[in-house]
Amino acid sequence: MKRNNLRYTMIGFILGVLVTILLQELSFGTRAAAPFYGAGIGLLVDNMITKWRSKKGP
Structure with missing residues (x-):
């Protein structure tokens, strides 16, 4: 994985x-999956x- 990929993945995670900490009223399945949705x-x-940077140029 490139450095930026890992950075944005960890920020999303x-x-x-x-979100799981702040929203306690979510169901267990949603709370368990939220960090992985964030990583995605x-x-x-x-x-x-x-893609935006590659279209913009150097």
Whole structure:
């Protein structure tokens, strides 16, 4: 994994953990999956940023 991929993945994972901590009324399955959803969203954001930078140029 590239450095940016890992960075955005970890940011998404941490935000998912914070969501599970702050929103206690979520069901157990959602609370268990939220950090992994956050990691996936982090990867999607990284891909969008990478595509935007490649279209923009050096």
